[in-house]
Amino acid sequence: MLPFYLLTLAGIIQAHNQMLPGSCTFESSTCGYTSDADYTRWTLHEDGRFVMVESASTDNQTDDMHDESQREVTGVLLSSVLEQSEWSCLRLVYQITGSGSLDILQRTEAKSVDKPLWSSQTPSESWVISSMDLPNNTEPYRIVLEGKPGRRAGSSVAIFEIHISPGYCLECDFEESHLCAYSNQWNANVNWYVGGGGLQFLQNDIVHDHRVSNKTGHFMYVDSIYARTFKEVAKLVSPMTTVPISGCLSFQYKRSEEEGNMFTVFARDSLGQYQELWKAGSESHSQTPADWTPVQVDLKAPYSVQVVFEVAFNSQRGGQVVLDDISFSPEFCSRDTEPIFDPSIANCDFESGLCLYTQDQVTGSSWRRVSVRPNIFRNGDHTTGSGSFLMANSQLRPHSGYVSRLIGPTLSGNMKYCLRFYFSLRGFNQKDQALSVYLQQSSSQEKIWTQGEKSRGIWIAEDVTFQTSQPAKVVFVSSCRSFWECGSVALDDITVNLGDCQLTAAVAGVLSSSLSGHCDFETGLCGYIQDKERDDVDWERRRGPTPTSYTGPTGDHTIGLGYYLHMEASPLLPGQSIRLLSRPLRGSRGPRCLGFYYHMYGSGTGQLSVHLDKDKEDTLLWQQSGEQSIAWLRARVEYQCDSQHQIVFKATRGSSIRSDIAIDDITLESGQCPEMEIRATVGTSNEIE
Numbered sequence: 174m175l176p177f178y179l180l181t182l183a184g185i186i187q188a189h190n191q192m193l194p195g196s197c198t199f200e201s202s203t204c205g206y207t208s209d210a211d212y213t214r215w216t217l218h219e220d221g222r223f224v225m226v227e228s229a230s231t232d233n234q235t236d237d238m239h240d241e242s243q244r245e246v247t248g249v250l251l252s253s254v255l256e257q258s259e260w261s262c263l264r265l266v267y268q269i270t271g272s273g274s275l276d277i278l279q280r281t282e283a284k285s286v287d288k289p290l291w292s293s294q295t296p297s298e299s300w301v302i303s304s305m306d307l308p309n310n311t312e313p314y315r316i317v318l319e320g321k322p323g324r325r326a327g328s329s330v331a332i333f334e335i336h337i338s339p340g341y342c343l344e345c346d347f348e349e350s351h352l353c354a355y356s357n358q359w360n361a362n363v364n365w366y367v368g369g370g371g372l373q374f375l376q377n378d379i380v381h382d383h384r385v386s387n388k389t390g391h392f393m394y395v396d397s398i399y400a401r402t403f404k405e406v407a408k409l410v411s412p413m414t415t416v417p418i419s420g421c422l423s424f425q426y427k428r429s430e431e432e433g434n435m436f437t438v439f440a441r442d443s444l445g446q447y448q449e450l451w452k453a454g455s456e457s458h459s460q461t462p463a464d465w466t467p468v469q470v471d472l473k474a475p476y477s478v479q480v481v482f483e484v485a486f487n488s489q490r491g492g493q494v495v496l497d498d499i500s501f502s503p504e505f506c507s508r509d510t511e512p513i514f515d516p517s518i519a520n521c522d523f524e525s526g527l528c529l530y531t532q533d534q535v536t537g538s539s540w541r542r543v544s545v546r547p548n549i550f551r552n553g554d555h556t557t558g559s560g561s562f563l564m565a566n567s568q569l570r571p572h573s574g575y576v577s578r579l580i581g582p583t584l585s586g587n588m589k590y591c592l593r594f595y596f597s598l599r600g601f602n603q604k605d606q607a608l609s610v611y612l613q614q615s616s617s618q619e620k621i622w623t624q625g626e627k628s629r630g631i632w633i634a635e636d637v638t639f640q641t642s643q644p645a646k647v648v649f650v651s652s653c654r655s656f657w658e659c660g661s662v663a664l665d666d667i668t669v670n671l672g673d674c675q676l677t678a679a680v681a682g683v684l685s686s687s688l689s690g691h692c693d694f695e696t697g698l699c700g701y702i703q704d705k706e707r708d709d710v711d712w713e714r715r716r717g718p719t720p721t722s723y724t725g726p727t728g729d730h731t732i733g734l735g736y737y738l739h740m741e742a743s744p745l746l747p748g749q750s751i752r753l754l755s756r757p758l759r760g761s762r763g764p765r766c767l768g769f770y771y772h773m774y775g776s777g778t779g780q781l782s783v784h785l786d787k788d789k790e791d792t793l794l795w796q797q798s799g800e801q802s803i804a805w806l807r808a809r810v811e812y813q814c815d816s817q818h819q820i821v822f823k824a825t826r827g828s829s830i831r832s833d834i835a836i837d838d839i840t841l842e843s844g845q846c847p848e849m850e851i852r853a854t855v856g857t858s859n860e861i862e
Contacts, residue, residue: 302351437449
C-alpha cells in the first residue's frame with residue numbers, strides 16, 4: 174500500500190496518458206523550449222531530468238555573502254507556439270533553492286504584454302508540484318517561464334516537468350501517479366490513500382475503480398481502522414484554482430457504516446475560510462457498499478479556491494469512504510441555478526453621472542456631483558485629478574445640519590463582498606457621523622463602516638468586507654448636527670467585488686507584480702531600476718508628506734496612506750535629473766498604453782518626462798514642466814515599438830528646492846489607450862494640453 178502523503182518524485186515522473194503539446198519531462202531534451210537570448214540562459218542538467226537557471230556566483234564567493242554582492246539574474250524560457258483552443262491544465266514540478274521567484278505567463282503575439290498565470294517566491298528543499306488552468310484560447314500562444322534566482326550564491330530555480338493535459342485542474346481519475354496534484358492534509362491517524370491497482374486493501378467489497386470497473390483501476394480511500402479519538406478528520410485537497418471558474422463539480426463515491434462517519438465537500442479560499450458545498454446523507458437501502466453513488470454540486474469560484482473532500486470518523490468502526498472520477502463542467506448542474514452575480518453594477522467613478530446610485534430625497538439633502546479644476550490650492554477628483562466626484566457639504570446650506578444618503582443598486586443575497594471607495598474630509602470637528610456606510614436589507618439597516626479619523630484632506634482608500642443574507646443595498650451616509658462642526662465630505666471611485674477584501678487585494682497584488690511595468694510601489698520598486706550610471710541621487714520611495722513645505726504630495730495616490738516614488742530636490746542642483754528604468758520590455762507590432770499618476774506641486778518645479786530607451790538611445794514620449802497642481806494627475810501615453818526597449822521616467826530639478834516631483838500607480842497594457850490624452854510613436858514627442 175502506497176500512502177498518498179509518501180508519494181516520491183520517482184512516482185511523479187512516471188509516464189502520463191494524456192500529454193498535450195508543451196509538455197516536457199526534460200529527460201534528454203527541452204522539447205522545443207528555448208531560452209530567450211536577451212536573458213540568462215536556462216541550462217539542461219547534464220543527466221537530463223531538469224532545466225535550471227542559477228545565481229551569478231563565482232568560485233570565491235561563499236553562501237554567507239550579502240545579496241547586494243551579486244548581480245540580478247533573470248532567465249526566460251519560451252515554449253514553441255501552442256494551438257490549444259480547449260480548456261487545459263498545466264502542472265509544473267519545480268524547485269526554488271535558496272531564494273528567488275518563478276513566474277508563468279502566457280504570450281499571445283497579438284498582445285504586447287504577457288498575461289500572468291501563476292507566481293511563486295517560496296523556496297523549498299524538495300520538488301513542488303503546482304497547477305494552473307489554461308482557459309480556452311482561440312489564438313496561438315507561448316508559455317513563458319521567468320526564473321529569477323536570488324542574489325545570494327547557491328540560489329537557483331529549476332523545472333523538473335511541465336505536464337499539460339486536457340480539461341480542468343480540478344478533474345482527476347487518480348490513474349496517474351501525480352494524482353492531479355491533489356494532496357492529503359496529514360493527520361496522525363486517518364489519511365487518504367491510493368487504492369486499487371489489483372491489490373486488496375479494503376473490506377466490504379469496495380475494491381473496484383469506478384470507471385475501469387475492475388481491480389486494475391485506482392481511486393482514493395480513507396478508512397477508520399486507525400482512528401483513535403472522536404471526530405478524527407481526513408482531508409483530500411484539490412490544487413488551488415488560478416482563474417475564476419463556475420459550473421458543475423461531479424464525483425463518484427462509496428461509503429460504508431453511514432452512522433459512523435460524515436462525508437462533506439467544501440470550497441476553501443486562500444484565507445482558509447470554508448464554504449460547505451455538499452454533505453452525504455442517509456444512503457438508499459437498495460444500495461450496497463459496492464455501489465458507486467454519483468454526486469453533482471454547483472461550484473461558484475470568482476476567486477481562487479480549493480475543493481476539500483473531508484471525512485470525519487467517531488470510532489475505529491466508522492467504516493470507509495472511497496472517492497473517484499472527479500470532473501467539472503462549465504455548465505451548472507441545474508438549469509435553475511442562478512449565474513454568478515456581477516457586482517460591477519455597483520462600480521462608479523462619477524465621471525459621467527451617478528451610475529446606478531440614487532439619492533434619498535426624504536432627508537432633504539443631496540450629494541452633489543462636482544468637478545474642480547485642480548490648482549495649487551484645491552485637490553481634484555481621485556480618478557484623474559481633473560474629473561468629477563461627489564460632495565456633501567453643509568457650509569453652503571442655509572440651515573445648520575443635514576443628512577445626505579447615497580443608495581447603491583441591489584446586490585444579490587447570500588454572498589460575501591468587498592467594497593472599496595475613496596473619501597476625503599475637510600474641516601470636520603466631529604468624526605463619528607462625517608461618513609458612514611450601511612447595509613440596507615428589507616426594512617433593516619446595519620452600519621458596516623464609519624470614519625474613525627480625519628483624512629487630512631487627501632483621498633484615502635477604504636476596504637470593507639461584508640456578508641449578505643438576502644438582497645441588499647450599500648448606503649453612504651454623511652450627517653451633520655450643526656454648521657460649526659461640519660465641513661465637506663468627498664466620495665469617489667466606488668468598486669464592489671465578490672469575496673473577502675483580503676482575497677481581492679492579494680490577487681490584484683500578485684497580478685500587478687507579475688505584469689511588466691505595473692507598479693504601485695506598495696511593496697518595492699516592482700522590477701524598476703535606479704539609473705546608477707547617470708544619476709547623482711536616486712528616486713526615494715516615500716509615504717506621507719514630503720520634507721519640504723509647500724511642495725510635493727501629502728499622501729500617495731493608491732490608498733492615501735501608502736507609498737509613492739519621489740524626487741527630493743534639496744540634494745540636487747538646478748538642472749540635475751534622476752532616472753527610473755523599467756525592466757526590459759519586448760517589442761510588438763501592436764500599440765501599448767502606458768498610464769501613470771504624477772504630482773508636480775512647488776513654486777520651483779522643474780520637469781517630468783517619459784522616454785523610450787531603445788539600443789541606448791532615448792526617444793521622448795511625454796513631458797510636463799512647471800507647477801501643475803496640488804492634486805495627483807493622470808497621464809496616458811500610447812506608443813509602439815517593435816524591438817526590446819525600456820521605459821524611462823526622468824525628473825529634472827527646477828530653480829529652487831521647492832521642485833519636488835512624484836509618480837505613482839504605473840500601468841502598462843496592450844492595446845490603445847482609452848480616452849486618449851496623448852499618442853506617441855518612436856521618434857515623436859508631444860505634451861498633454
